[in-house]
Amino acid sequence: MKWICFALIGLFFSPFIGWAAPKSQVAIFQYKGASSATSKDKFEVFQGIIEDKISNLRREVFQDDEQALAYLEDIYVAYHDQDTFTRNANVKRWMENQASVLCLLRGTIVSDDNLTYMVKSNFHLGELKEYFPHDVVKIDLPIKISEHANTQDSHSLVILYALAMDAKRLGSDSHQVARFLTSALNKLADIKRRSGELQGDLAKLEQAIVQASNELMGGGNGS
Numbered sequence: 001m002k003w004i005c006f007a008l009i010g011l012f013f014s015p016f017i018g019w020a021a022p023k024s025q026v027a028i029f030q031y032k033g034a035s036s037a038t039s040k041d042k043f044e045v046f047q048g049i050i051e052d053k054i055s056n057l058r059r060e061v062f063q064d065d066e067q068a069l070a071y072l073e074d075i076y077v078a079y080h081d082q083d084t085f086t087r088n089a090n091v092k093r094w095m096e097n098q099a100s101v102l103c104l105l106r107g108t109i110v111s112d113d114n115l116t117y118m119v120k121s122n123f124h125l126g127e128l129k130e131y132f133p134h135d136v137v138k139i140d141l142p143i144k145i146s147e148h149a150n151t152q153d154s155h156s157l158v159i160l161y162a163l164a165m166d167a168k169r170l171g172s173d174s175h176q177v178a179r180f181l182t183s184a185l186n187k188l189a190d191i192k193r194r195s196g197e198l199q200g201d202l203a204k205l206e207q208a209i210v211q212a213s214n215e216l217m218g219g220g221n222g223s
Contacts, residue, residue, distance in 0.1 A: 023102040029083040033109040131208035
């Protein structure tokens with residue numbers, strides 16, 4: 001009789017064993033070079049762009065799906081102290097100990113003339129890199145009004161990819177994974193329409209998204 005009770009307890013609790021929560025935090029460490037008054041202002045502008053983009057993701061990805069919309073309500077930006085990581089291995093270890101982190105942003109704000117500022121972002125994906133060939137996605141863009149849309153789309157593109165890979169990790173419904181990837185493909189099309197062919201890590205990310213689409217959705221050409 002006792003073993004039957006244990007079996008029933010195990011049956012009841014088995015769905016919760018190994019249950020994994022979605023990753024919800026976009027972690028941003030203070031970018032190096034954001035020390036002068038002007039560079040700090042530029043970094044704050046950049047932070048605002050990221051926050052706006054994450055807020056808009058809820059509408060862009062799951063427009064009429066309240067249940068899925070609730071899933072994205074938990075995505076948030078968390079600002080951390082000054083970046084003191086010395087190696088990528090240290091970043092990887094930190095992310096392994098922060099189960100809620102979807103991706104980690106580190107970077108640098110640079111300027112040659114104190115007028116035009118460039119943001120150099122490093123997206124650390126950790127276990128969510130999947131189809132991307134490196135641990136880090138590097139994106140360089142000027143901080144100016146004419147590049148606002150590209151800054152929003154290129155950074156949200158990485159976040160969408162991370163969300164898709166996290167949904168895959170969780171074993172989510174294929175339609176949910178597909179909607180993240182479809183939104184990423186739409187972002188790619190917007191960036192290419194404005195800027196032409198992608199270069200560097202954005203081109204590699206395009207390949208990763210197309211590969212994920214082909215394997216997980218059975219299609220997608222990135223055009």
